[in-house]
Amino acid sequence: MRIKSVRTVRLRIPWAEPSTPARRKSWNHSAARALPLNKYPEFSRYPGQLPGMGGQVWVQIVAEDGTFGLGVCTFGDPVATLIEQVFAPLLEGRDCLATEFLNDLMWRAMQRPGIAGHAAVAQSGVDLALWDLKGKLLGVPVYSLLGGPCREKIPLYATGDDLDWAMELGFQAFKVTNPVHYDSGTKGLNQLEQKIGLARDTIGADADLMLNAVMSYNVEFAVQVAERLRPFHMRWLEEPLIPIDLEGHIELKRSVPWMPLATGEDHHGRHAFRQLVENRCVDVLQPDINWCGGLSEAIKIYTIGEAAGLISVPHGGANSPFGQHFALALPESPVAEYWLGTDPGIPLEELRHIPGMATPIDGYVTPSDAPGFGLGIEEDWISPR
C-alpha cells in the first residue's frame, strides 16, 4: 500500500462544554512556572503565552485506498512548513508500512540543516500518523505492533499544584511545578523548600513526589536545590538544566548522586539520549513522543535506556493516546505522566481530551483496543491547515 498524501490539517472537533461546574480555578491560572525565557520579567510565567510556542500541528497521511492516519506535534508554522515542504514530497508514493525506512529518510534529509528542535518535532507528527495508519491498515492497536500489552492498566502520576484534587481523583504519585530561576538566590531556595515541604505534608510519606524545573537552573543552583530538598525524599528532580549542557548534567549527577535526575522532554533524537546514558548522568529518560522524533524514535531511546537499566517515562505520556500505547506496551516504562491543569471539580471525562483517548480512573488508564491509536476523529472534522 502506497502513501497517497501527507499534509498538515486542522481539526474542528465539536467539543461539549463540561456539565459539572468547577469548584475553583486550577493552579494553572495562578501558579508561576519558570521557563528559560521568562527569566526576564517581561515574559509571562503562565502556560501558553511565550513567543516561539506556536500551536498544534496535526498531520494526516492518506493511503491509496483512502485509509488515513493522524499524528500531532506542536510549535506551529515553522514545523508545519517542514512537514509540507520537506517531508511530504519525500514520503508520498512510498510504502506506508515501511515506518523505519520512512523515518530514516526524514532523519537523513535533515542532517545538513540539523535534526534538533523543529525538525525532530516535525518528524514526530509524521511518524505518529504513520503508526496510526499502519495500525488501521493491519486492524490492530499500536500497542500490539510494539509487542504489548505488558500490563492491564498504566499507573499514572499527576503533574500540577492542585494536590488535593489530584488525590481526590485517586492519583498516588505527584509532580509539582517550579516557580524559581537560578538567579533567585536564597529567597528562591527558601520558597522552594517551603513549597516542597507543604507538598510532602499533603501527600504523605509514602507517595512519590517530583519537582519539574523545566531548564530553569544552572549546576550551582541545582546542587543547592537538591541539598535543600533532600529531607523530603524526592522521587526525582526533573529537567534542571538546558538540554545542550551535557557537561553540566555530568557534574550535577556527580555532585548529588543521591538525588534521582530525570530529563529528556527537550532533548531531540536518540543520539542526545545516548550521550546522557553513556555518561550515566540521568536516572529517568523522558522523551516527548510528539517532539523527540516520534514513536519510532522514542522506542530507540527506550531501548538505549533499557540496555543501561534505566526506565523511560515519556513527557505527558498519559495525556495522549500516543503515550498511552507506549506505556501499555513497554515493560521498562512503569508509570506515565498525566498533566492535570484543569479546574478542580470538573470530572476528567468531561475534559477536552483527544477524541478516542481513554480517561484516567483512580490513577490508572487503559487505552482501547481499537486499531491504530484508537482516535475517534471523524473525517469531516478534518480540513487543510
Ligand SMILES: [Mg+2]
Ligand atoms: Mg517536565
